[in-house]
Amino acid sequence: MRWSRTLLETIKENPSEAEVASHQLMVRAGMIRKVAAGLYDYLPLGWRVMRKIEQIVREEMDAAGALEVQMPILSPAEMWQETGRWTQYGAELFRIKDRHGREFALGPTHEEVITDIVRRTVRSYRQLPVNLYQIHTKFRDEIRPRFGVMRAREFIMKDAYSFDRDEIGAEAAYDKMFQTYQRIFQRCGLRFKAVEADSGSIGGSFSSEFMVLAETGEEAIASCTQCNYAANIEKAVGKLPVISPEETPITMEMVSTPGKHTVEEVAEFLQVPISRLAKTLIYAVDKILVAVVIRGDREVNEVKLKNALGAQELVLAGPEQIQAATGAPVGFAGPCGLQGVGRILMDDSLHQAVNLVTGGNRADTHAQGVNPGRDFQPTQILDLKNVRAGDLCPKCSAVLTLERGIEVGHVFKLGMKYSRAMRAVFLDEGGEEHFCVMGCYGIGVSRIAAAAIEQNHDEHGIIWPLAIAPYQVVLLPVSPKDPRAAEMAEEVYAEMQAAGVEALLDDRDERAGIKFKDADLTGIPIRLTFGRGVAENMIELKRRDTGAVEMVSRTEIAARVKALCEKMAGL
RNA sequence: CGGGGUGUAGCGCAGUGGCUAGCGCACCUGCUUUGGGAGCAGGGGGCCGACGGUUCAAGUCCGUCCACCCCGACCA
Structure with a gap:
């Protein structure tokens, strides 16, 4: 892609509304723009990142044997009434009426709709297990949307639902998703931690959240300094010594x-x-x-x-x-x-x-x-108290510490909450009817982008992990008036495309300083500079993450970039 | 929902009740400049959040509403 054709506008000053780094940088780098509180446009650069993340999620879900579907955003009130969530979900559920006065919800999550699919499709144990997922827009009327796309009222989510014939199967489905999630977040280049969590309004017996560790995270996590115990503060248990047990009781x-x-x-x-x-x-x-x-x-x-x-x-x-x-x-x-x-x-x-x-x-x-x-x-x-740093681990009695995290994924064991309420049943080998045992699994796609920036940025801008970067390489001819440099950049740009490397050619008639600043701000992992070296057929290659610079000859550049991309993607 | 704050050009902001509402950035034209957000000159762009009031006169004062941001949402 040519920069002059991408409608990519960067801005120098932080927008006054943005508090956290990811929000500021997404706006400054021209990824998103606010339409109203908690509602954002994804501009071309931002949307490329979303698609990158979606693609990783899709590949891993497919590899795990899940099937992609698409459910409507609107769902009829009746379905929500069947499970009781029409009233239980509260004000966070966006509700609308059609011209006939019939009520609908803008889907904040899709347990009801998916269970309806399964109860109308699955009749036999032979059709199980099944895991269905979709990637699309969710709506939640948040009390206070904030931090840009981190907590928006409309956001992109991958949601998956597994149906099994028994608890053993459901357990296996849950474990499979747990592992799949770890792969997804690793591939996205995130430093994260899986923690025990409360199940909230989704319900079910057990759940784990995947937390991207960041100072600005909205969630508090307690984790053990010795063993692998980690839990959301909502759920975390800490032991503490009793007060003066040897004291003799006095009169009240x-x-x-x-x-x-x-x-x-x-x-x-x-x-x-x-x-x-x-x-x-x-x-x-x-x-x-x-x-x-x-x-x-x-x-x-x-x-x-x-x-x-x-x-x-x-x-x-x-x-x-x-x-x-x-x-x-x-x-x-x-x-x-x-x-x-x-x-x-x-x-x-x-x-x-x-x-x-x-x-x-x-x-x-x-x-x-x-x-x-x-x-x-x-x-x-x-146990009704909040854990504090210094409390003791419930598993091994070592000291607990508190950290902050951004919830990017949540996996739940649902049991039969929805299948029972909505009668999603199948017949076993003996012709006996059973409720499906369910699990559900969510990933905040748009939130991953924000979380990745929160973890990977410096004073100059974003530092994208290669796997989710909008482009892998930016080509920067220093002077538009230097025909040799411009020509070489064009040639290398063509080679990049032929080699399957996603390249952005900064063909703007701008001064070098602007191009360098924008390359840093937008966080593209590899920068090729066509400047002083061009006379000797040399191109400067700079990594955004380490800042390492090397001079590469014109003939070797394509192979070098390709190899570096593979290395940075962890392949 | 409670408290606080802010609404003036695309963005960031100035603007004692008094002439045609400004500045920086961005945008357009020209000349110069050209490896880290250039300089000069010229130019375009405003329902001053909305409605109502006070006044000879309102961006400015008063009222109501709306939007947006921050904090809190009950820890006795």
């Missing part, structure tokens, strides 16, 4: 704590460490109030709490609800004698803890010397 007594309603204020006032406090949070869960008691220095993990309660909606109770439930204003709730809630859940950080300080369920009052089991009876003791 009320103390006056006027105006002290945060844990920090109470700890300071009573001169005890914050970890000695047990805070009591009152949640409103589907109209019922639930108390959660947790160590003062710890945070409740609402995903864990939701899962423990089987709840869909979870909000902290308002001041009136708290007053009604505890008899005290906000800040003085405690578990002892607490009558106004349905359940008292205690985080296991307080298991065997002694002599705690809690709220007194009376204004300006706290209780000291509180001992769980003696002074109050939790309904359940559960």
